[in-house]
Amino acid sequence: MIPQWIIEKKRDGLTLDDDEIRFMVDGFTRGSIPDYQMAALAMAICIRGMSPAETSVLTDAMMRSGERLDPSSFPGPTVDKHSTGGIGDKVMIILAPLVACCGVTVPSIAGRGLGITGGTLDKLESIPGYRTGLTTREFIAVVSACGCSIAGQTPSLVPADRKLYALRDVTGTVPSIPLICASIMSKKLAEGTAALVLDVKCGRGAFMKTRDQARALATALCEVGHRMRCPTTALITAMDQPLGRAVGNAVEVAECVEILEGRGPADLLEVTLALGAQMLVLGGIEPTGERALERLRPALASGQAFEKLKTMVRLQGGDPRALDEPARLPKASLSASLPAPRAGFIADVDAEKVGRACVALGAGRVRTDDTIDPAAGIIGLLKPGERVETDQPLCTLLAGSSTRLQEARRWMDNAFTVAEVPRPVGPLVLETLSAALPPSPATPGTRNPP
């Protein structure tokens, strides 16, 4: 096969054959297809798109580029959750131990933050000693021992994605639904989950700004999941406001502890339970979402989920005492509160501005090789609908230097809108999508091990 002929087909908007897609992915992974040919193909895909069948084959070819775990490696039904990323999205740290308490096994390969959206691995690494760089054997051992593990991608897992993502990042080919789909799904399918719940974030603080964009991505993800015989449900959730009252790394872990202790912000709890319910249904633990909620709530209230998180942290080398006593988490040397300019009701908190302020504080990355300050972030964010008096703090900024505090403050200047009368607060879970499994085994390749 001639690479440029395949590139030309996609350039002209035609559909690629299965073996053409596999030839390009395999060659690119092995190095026989150079970066410049893959860059041209990625741009053609970005502009011309891919059919669901093509996207599934791309996902399958990428998944097969490295080591793959089989769901049978783990005890019990496996279900993972993936979020497309938002501001203050610490859900996974609560969700994984919570559903593990209810009989769902969660082998979760998570990511790092980039730009305004944070990453679960960065947050967990603020716990002293917590190791995200597990070997495959260690990962399986932790999952088998406590029912869940949240770790980083090993070098042998989906090398095609690592290579392609780095290339897309510098060639203007990131925002392509088929390429995003294949990147997410190839990693999730390779980690050995049998089913998947997706949290597709939608709004100012998310990658997908509009409902239509979010729906298109959610639909494409579900379609690939089902073609790959991985039952997939996607929730589209609002990401115009930050999730919870804390944004950063250590501060988000501390907020997870609040939820696991029966306190914490209502919006964070709501999204966590909505996703957890879908995981229990997909895992076959409960037949309906309502029944699933009846199982999730006591697991949380009893402190069982909190104990599970501490076990997972301990198994991954972390100090569980940092969860019992959040004062043991990294602490910022400087803080500054943002006073309300006038009394009224919080009408709006701009998640994007909060995210940019957090990057300025040092809690996020501009480039993949930036280091982050685990203690930096924002706490005590007032939520829409809440009453505020003049000069009362709208939130508190935490950082390691006054320069950072000042820069973040500029981003926060117009982040809050205070109105005279309370405005209605919209729903958090906007839509739930799932596709029925195809009637016959999917052609692009099922996930049985080779």
Added chain:
Amino acid sequence: MIPQWIIEKKRDGLTLDDDEIRFMVDGFTRGSIPDYQMAALAMAICIRGMSPAETSVLTDAMMRSGERLDPSSFPGPTVDKHSTGGIGDKVMIILAPLVACCGVTVPSIAGRGLGITGGTLDKLESIPGYRTGLTTREFIAVVSACGCSIAGQTPSLVPADRKLYALRDVTGTVPSIPLICASIMSKKLAEGTAALVLDVKCGRGAFMKTRDQARALATALCEVGHRMRCPTTALITAMDQPLGRAVGNAVEVAECVEILEGRGPADLLEVTLALGAQMLVLGGIEPTGERALERLRPALASGQAFEKLKTMVRLQGGDPRALDEPARLPKASLSASLPAPRAGFIADVDAEKVGRACVALGAGRVRTDDTIDPAAGIIGLLKPGERVETDQPLCTLLAGSSTRLQEARRWMDNAFTVAEVPRPVGPLVLETLSAALPPSPATPGTRNPP
């Protein structure tokens, strides 16, 4: 400037700023923009297109990537001609000396053949001793001495084009009008011609298959020429049938000699005179095409143009005796004639099939690094409208091996259509395009030396 932001703009169909285009071309030439970013940009340009203003800036940036000759380096008005390539297109070998006899100076940097279309340099190199690899100084000296030179691109001339063309060839980004335009025009403007006549070939044997495609390319080329203050006229000429009766290298040189001696095929003469008339008009030698023809015809009939070609050949190291006695040109060891299956009139000769047969004979290249057989080719091609008897040769194939003859024969099997009654033969020159010079100096950059 961030390369991926520029790539993203073009990906989204936006117009690039002048300095963005220059930043990408300069960086790519110097090596600070890697191949993969240029490949992504080339694909985005291929699909999204470029405005005439963007194409002019791209041309200008590429032209400035290396050495440039100024029209004032040469005596008299300089006008060059460029053909987009066809089967049997040996026009330049007759045209350059012919118009040089009439007072037009022709500094012509020509190319090699690739695929089914031949290259003027390959044809000229079949003349024993002829050097196409002149230095800039030698090139200027030949032009100054005899009024014309046909040579190859020196390494210092438009290095951006050499690098970009090699990349486009392997990334499926060849058929893009702005990229083709910039490639052609940057070289022509750098070689120091003050005006340009273009022969945009249209039909089966050409890159542009339809009249609309040819017109789009011709329009874009004229527009760039005039924005760069290089008066440009484009002729769209038919390339469904091969031009002349000979296709190959040495055999085409021999056919040029026939024309220069007052014989030779009428279609080749017609296209040569049509292009020559435009060159004389653009060079300010004659006010109209009709008047120009009155000057061209005697220059040909008197043998003056033939003498000029021999002078040019001698100045470039070639043996002019090979033109007086074409038996001195390389001669193929094997030949085979193609008998007419029945009597009638030639209705059609498929230029594409003739071109493919010539590649099979060894007269053309599949890849840029293939070597060619200067003696191989096809001669004695009957022309549409001509009468043929059963078993009379339709043409004669020349090659160095019987395998090549056999392979070429398969391509020729259906190349000729013989009809019972003569069919009308269409015109050769289909359209003439030229754009008026813009009222004020073009913004993208005039060609005054830096």
